[in-house]
Amino acid sequence: MPATLDVLAIGNAIVDVLARVEDSFLADWQLAKGSMRLIDEAEAERLYAAFGPAIEVSGGSAANTVAGVASLGGTAGFIGKVRADQLGAVFAHDIRAAGVRYTMAGTPDGPATGRCLIAVTPDGERTMNTFLGASALIGPEDIAEADVAAAGTLYLEGYLFDRAAAKQAFEKAAAIAGAAGARVALTLSDSFCVARHREDFLALIGSSIDVLFANEAEAKALFRLDDLDGLIAQARRLCPLVVLTRSALGSVIVGGDAVNAVPAERVDEVVDVTGAGDLYAAGFLFGLSRGMGLVDCARLGTFAAAEIIAHFGARPLKPLRRQAEARGLL
């Protein structure tokens, strides 16, 4: 049976709340720049009260990635939970309007739709504070075998490892995809998340993951190594294809018996890096789904990441496909 979706993602369904802050704000709140931390609803209320004027825009790491895949012209689906509230309606609207198949209904009660309070400093770096809310309720019962088996690539975000039931959903989906011969891709999401679940990640990657996305900090946390050559050597041993993203230094593709470095694109002004890794993965996975070579996949990922960091928010502002075609990338 042919795959009906290029990419099916499982992740947290989150609405981003973005505000510009000065660096002193991070110091006052003892926030580690560039990281993601989980907070409860009370802490979310406290932090929000201290935030400046904000904008709300749909987010969620894997959700951003499938929105990017659809924007490039791929077929994509998403599994993740919201509540039936106003922010849940915003999330559901935006992902469907992006062209992504999303069929889950909002939960009628329980915690509110998840949100991520993102403090954007003048350097464009983002520091994330996530109240998972309803998205934490996802479990293996939300994974329909037929849906997963019909996808060419299953894409999973490491953030799901922070909740036991979500991790079970994750493992169930990976097993179904593996049995169906689908590609299984994983992003490590965050270095602190990797540190929290290192052994589990290593075991899962070794047994079930075909494509691993990690930035340098995440790879260092996973392998407990500091030098790039060591990371590359470890990556080769662990997984058939590892994509190491290095922000302005570009990316390194470890796979297919080769190591290829692809430079980043120049961006006139980095406005907000939120979603850079997510959109890189979108371009890369779309390229893989079209049978492109690894370096061309990386170039497409690099292009999509450059688009997203030039503006506020982690979803493409204009269709990526036309821009990518104009650039000769598709």
Place this chain on the structure above:
Amino acid sequence: MPATLDVLAIGNAIVDVLARVEDSFLADWQLAKGSMRLIDEAEAERLYAAFGPAIEVSGGSAANTVAGVASLGGTAGFIGKVRADQLGAVFAHDIRAAGVRYTMAGTPDGPATGRCLIAVTPDGERTMNTFLGASALIGPEDIAEADVAAAGTLYLEGYLFDRAAAKQAFEKAAAIAGAAGARVALTLSDSFCVARHREDFLALIGSSIDVLFANEAEAKALFRLDDLDGLIAQARRLCPLVVLTRSALGSVIVGGDAVNAVPAERVDEVVDVTGAGDLYAAGFLFGLSRGMGLVDCARLGTFAAAEIIAHFGARPLKPLRRQAEARGLL
């Protein structure tokens, strides 16, 4: 007693839902480019379902203006109604975070917080579709005499004329401000709104308004005249100070026994004109509150409008005061 607020505004409390659309979208939905129309909740749901991925950001015409006044370093307050729902919390957070005094609690039941579905075409023009929701519930009982009497300027948006109780609130506040010797300013808001309530507007302006803001289309609808000289002559007769805004053609200040034209600022790329008039009024009213000359007030308004049209959304992204000081406008 000295005024405790430079500007107190009464207006609709609205969260904007902004999406980019092609011109064909306006044609398909028979929307008049650049206009504002009122829609009910069912129509809002239908239109939203057809909208592409959107961002949510606090709006409301007079609310944008007082956010701009605060951003320039003035003291400002706002009266307008939301419901106690997630979008109401967003509105209340954003206006307070902007430094505006806003003390109304969200209504516990009734219609949801108002929202404006804004279709932004590639030319940066915005076409607005407003579901007033809870904001339509404002009435004279929401106007506290002490608050109004303590403001240096009372600022009213014409949109309030679309609801009888809101218009009564409006008239009550204008009477209190007039008796207290405060300046009363009005924006006509929209040419269709003017056409709907022309006689009432003329009567109110003639009796109670010290400063009138109107764009050319609104002035034409008010005076039923087509030529600029005729509009200026009529404006002189009607109101002590009339500010005619003309988009890229700048503004014309009719008052103080003179007519002054002030050019618009060049903007590299007009991204989204939402809020241009609101922010012009912010700069102008802030200037008046500081005793600046009319041309300098117009320059400050021109500057604030130029900032807002260079990005998505109708609230300043960075504090206006520092930018205005750097430009020698303050």
